[in-house]
Amino acid sequence: MEHPVSGMGRRWRAAPLAMLLFAALPAAAGTLHSTYIDPSAMALQRVLPPPPAPGSEAAGADMRAVETAVHARTPEDQQRITANLPCTLDRFTEVLGPRFTVEAMPVTAALIARVFQDGELAVLAAKAVIDRPRPYTLKPDLATFGHRSASASYPSGHATFGYLAAAVLGQLVPDKRRALYAFAASYGANRMIAGTHFPSDLEAGKIAAAVIAETLFKDPRFQADYARAAAEVAAPGGAAHR
Template identity: 35%
Template sequence: MRNLSTFVSLGLAAAIAFASPVLAEEKAAPFTDAKEVNLVNLLPPPPANDSAKTKQEIGQILTIQVTRTPEMEARAKADAEETIFRFAEVVDNPKFAKENLPKFSAFFDRVVETEAAVVDPAKDVWKRTRPHLLYPDLVKPAVPLSKSGSYPSGHTTVGTLMGVVLANMLPEKRDAIMARAWEFGWNRVIGGIHYPSDIEAGRISGISIAQTIMQHDDYKTEFDAAKAELRSALGM
């Protein structure tokens, strides 16, 4: 029994030792934050919960809810993941994968973290109630739930931001990339988790963030390296 106890203890210690580096891994550093890109000053306030605009938007959401197909729901669920590799279908190259693009992947990790650094403080100011929380008996989301503020849409912001940056790396595919970025945001309405006005604000936010970080030296350096790696991997 003592030997078994010792074996279990050693196994647990080994598991903790192997897990520690993963737990200690730091998030990527954002390229900017809410101090530089203050969305509270940039965007108009969201419509009030009892406003005619919000009621009209709830009507849109309910119409979509009864007309969306299983395929639309599946796509909205997949787009809940905030990753540049959701653009794989428009890049349309088997080499467009994380394991082939370490510099590119690390660069876009920073891009994704930038959205949260800018958007989350604005969400906390406005605290717009999400559709499924405002009308819980009516709105039935098809995507993972969230209790954070609804406005602006963070997913739409990051989708737009990723689209702008990726389109600058692959200008040959700009139209398809930006169409995919627009769909990425709209899928939050299809999923029942956001209002259309959240999406509009998210698109403005994403473009504003992109315009800001493009002026930063660290962004320029990492962008150039990521772009070179991507185009080489894709044979472009």
């Protein structure tokens, strides 16, 4: 599947993918493992539109948006950014209700954890090829909040997780789908407010999540685990019985 944007990714495809993937990934990637998809075969860099070219008007607008968001950041924003750093089911309790926690929904939480790892590895593989500098790499004096990652900027891993989790949880709890996607948008926006991602990184994360979700729902192993999670959600005390 090729993105219709003409000329995209030619310089990325020119490099032998097998030599690039994972070689440049952060050490943290070694703690992750894929369950349902092959991150190298996913090759998100071939589907995503390229980020704004350095020095372009779009790149300048991207940086100005980050600077504006960082300047307007409040203590409440910082609390929310810190709370939403872990990519787990618990992040969605404010949308789905207090039963959607790792402790109360262990099967569903384990599914989301595996989905996160698959998505994160696919994103890290694409980042290693695209290699877009972070906002604070281009502007070292940017008042970032929280950890400055060593990974590249495009696409955003947190935005990808937010939308990917919304895709899966939205199937499990259909009446919450709209709220889940709204939460995913704010979840990704936190990364721009923190000064760690550009707006176009967040949009790329949304696209990446859609591509990954489509692949996941076709995988028999994912389908089996999803069915177990759906049974847990539908059980007495689950979302269908609240």
